[in-house]
Amino acid sequence: MNNVFIDVDYAQIYKHGQKIGGDVFLLSRNPESNQIVCTLSDGLGSGVKANVLASMTAHMAHKLSFSPISLSHSAEIIMNTLPVCKERKISYSTFTIADIHYKNDMENINVRLVEYDNPLSLRFRGTEKITWERERNELRREAAFKKEVVQYSTFDMEIGERLIMFSDGVAQSGLGKTLPLGWRNSGVEAFVTDLVSKQPDISSRELSAAIVQKANSLDGMCSKDDITAVVVYIRRPRKTVIVTGPPFSKESDEVLGEKIRAFDGRKIVSGGTTALIVSRLFNKKITVDLSCWSPDIPPASKMEGIDLVTEGMLTLSQVAKVLEDKTPPSTLPNSPVRKFVEILLDSDQIHFIVGTKINEAHQDPNIPVEIGIRRTIVGRLRAALENIYLKETSQEYL
């Protein structure tokens, strides 16, 4: 597994009262060509029409970025292809494309950025703002109502750097209300600097959500436009180990303990018997937290040195279900499953240590609910984490 991770995530709020947005964000990772393409597009107006414009733009930009056509040519093709608005007689949507290339060893991360009429993107190294040269390119289309400026730039990104892209819904939030000219780029910049100085390791998911929430609150919680923020963050991967199931033979217990102790990252122990073994090995007491549980999910426990201790199969199958249904953890009740999912979503590389000992107590035919097979559940978790959340996972049996 790599020791560098490109963390890309976004957050979005639609214009108040709209069920569909005019801001469209697309993200593709193409491991074969070592390329990540993120496209943010904002269509004219809001609602369905804007969504059609933005979706078309984003998809075209996206497809063209993976093709060998030059970016300037692609931009021209996109602008000439967009349909014309019936009322305003213009075809219009803005876009920002970040085309990220990296070498196999994840060194030399190179970004090609194309910006057209979106607020200019921001770059930070930690809390320090980075300015860079952009090449301005004027495009004159037939029937266009003004000269259009597309800005290109190329730069390398290093560990600890962030690239932040957002739609005008962010830059113009609070316009005419709390702020006469809106939040503007300078406001976003100050906000990010402040937040990053408080939480230097803030993930892209949290940072983009924070920007969007702040913009929405400036609009009086009644957004005037679609608000979208995208964060690209280059950092060391966050690792999590999930230990579930007792090892097949008692002699392997010590091996398990050593693996947990040596692991650099967050640690989850899932399983009652497994937790007992770990508590014995580490000589730490387990205390069950009876305050949060439900008929489906047994309570979690606390143990020094372990970030989360939960029951095994029932909790894991609920976690798998939440991941597969793409339920946002913030909508879940306060339960061990929520904590579990939050840790998973905040990790980049997840390692499973699966004990293969059969639990006799689970073989009782009187048990009223179906208790799955550990290996199957772990398979479901890994598939969901890799396919839906683009995490790296690995697994070993003990």
Place this chain on the structure above:
Amino acid sequence: MKKEKVQVRICVGTACFVQGGSDLLLYNDFVDPAIIAECEIEGCSCLETCKAGGEGAPYVQINGEVHGKVTQEEFARLLAEAVRKNA
């Protein structure tokens, strides 16, 4: 000297939890509060009786003694009895 409370541990391992252990965790709803006040109730991830061929889940440990197949009524009765003995 202050007398020791009755030590109660309810198993919340998978097998116990799905076979009635979750009902026992609602002890506030069916056990006399005066009795609960005399007990120190905590959860436990496994009492390790299930694999040794015990009576059947769910298991509860009261003052060191493990009881199997405990229902809500049984739980209330066992606690009352333990508190009486403890007095």
